[in-house]
Amino acid sequence: MEKLIIVFGIIALTLCSCKNENNKIQSEKNTTAKKNPARIKPKDVSYTLENAKEWLKNHKDVKDLSVVLAVNRTDKNNFAKLDSVVIPKDLSGDVVFYLPFPLEVTSLQAVDKIILFSYSTQTFGIYENGILMRSGPTNMGRKKDPTPTGLFFTNWKAEETTSTFNDEWNLKWNFNVENKKGVGFHQYELPGYPASHSCMRLQEDDAKFLYNWADQWVLENDENIKFYGTPVIVFGTYNFDAPKPWLQLVNDPKALNISEDEIKEIIAPYLNKIIHEQEKRKIGEQSKIEVAKTS
Template sequence: MPTSAQRAYDQAVLASLLEREGRVPSQPIEYRRYRIEHESGNSVLARHDLYDELGDGNRDLGRARLTIGQILGQPDVTTLRIGESIVLPARPADFDLSPLAYAPFPSEWPGAAEIERAVVVDLTTQTWAAYGNGRLRRWGPASTGKASTPTPTGRYTMNWREMDRESTEAPPGETWRMRYVMNIYAVRGIHLHQYNVVPSGPPEGHGCVRMVEADARWLWDWTGGDTTAPGTVVIVQGTTPTETPVRFVEGPSGPERVMVSLPPDPMAVPRGDR
């Protein structure tokens, strides 16, 4: 496994968040910026204040609610210093929603309404989504190829699949194991797959799309398990970021989620493997 100084997603935490039940409100979630502050200048005491605030006085509840920052691509609060901040839901009731409620993708994709299964990988936000007949079924974080070895954009179709595979990009003496490997570009060896290290900052891969295990397993099953027949449409779009992706921008009333725009007709997107 390659070493990295970047922060990585906690896959166990993400699995529990991505697979939990919950409601999806009819109105967009309001977010706010929580600052790490304490009169003493001590970051540990500042974090305790944040736990108390998020948990309405219950520190353990506050810690539990703070995990939603993982799905929003926010930094680990233990790495934050005095004066820094983290973006989280503004209302207590919005910490326990369905993961679909926090998606940067629209809930409906009219252009894909006639397509049984379609997958989108957005390079700009480093996220992915699955749509069934135009309805958002699941989404999650991703890590694509870095700027020097970017994931190619375009329209693809899932080709061969392999449950367990060793990466050919590993340096001598190292073994990089991938699970739930779903190939979309055979000549280039571009796959969607599980990987143990999925950085939450800039992408650092060699062209493939890294996914947390819970997502890769779900997508593997949803798109046909160990079938070898070509099938699911995959759209790769956007621009590879060289720094941590921008997930929120400041709006007139506070932080606003950066939303992904989808192509009107996915089948009109030029093929990426030609």
């Protein structure tokens, strides 16, 4: 009888343990599901080459235009100046499905926030714990003034400022990432190719979103960096002597896709530093909260 009780006890503990583990796994899945934005996936992701002015005459839908602008790495004012443009056959999906960043990157699950800029595809992607939260077009540094690559952190920001290259250039929603060289991301015209003096130009909606989403650095004595801002990785190269890369999409819709493995390899040299600085900031912010509670 005692043996039977022991056996039943073991079975009950095992079942309880399994149930708890299943609940834990389900909870993690639910957390991921809540963070992953609801999006409409197009039935067909393929492209044609069309005349920009002719396409504009027949298409007035704002949502359709936003997708087309992103695919051609441009803005509304510059779109009509282009000759041949790449047009998705099915415009019903959300913009992320027409851009190269993967929707999830498991190697970024421990990273609360990160911004990735791809030089070769002229796009950006922002991730929260491995989930793609937003993606869009960018026009980065021209051949003469390339955007530096590697790991950076967002520093200071300003809703409106002037360029260090020309004080007549007005930069809106500017966020600096390389203080000594004056490199940052901000709103400015997107002609549809790398044209900046090393900064990452963005459409205004994207620039404003990143301005509010990313964190500023925290300085000590207005001089030393106490806590870094949001990590930013700029990677890849752009072939200035070749046709625009996105023209390849007409023949191969997956030509520019960036895989999870690629991103994993790109972030590997920087991951420890990113996590270290992230934890430092968290501890500092928690300490600040505790001090506020006791005061």
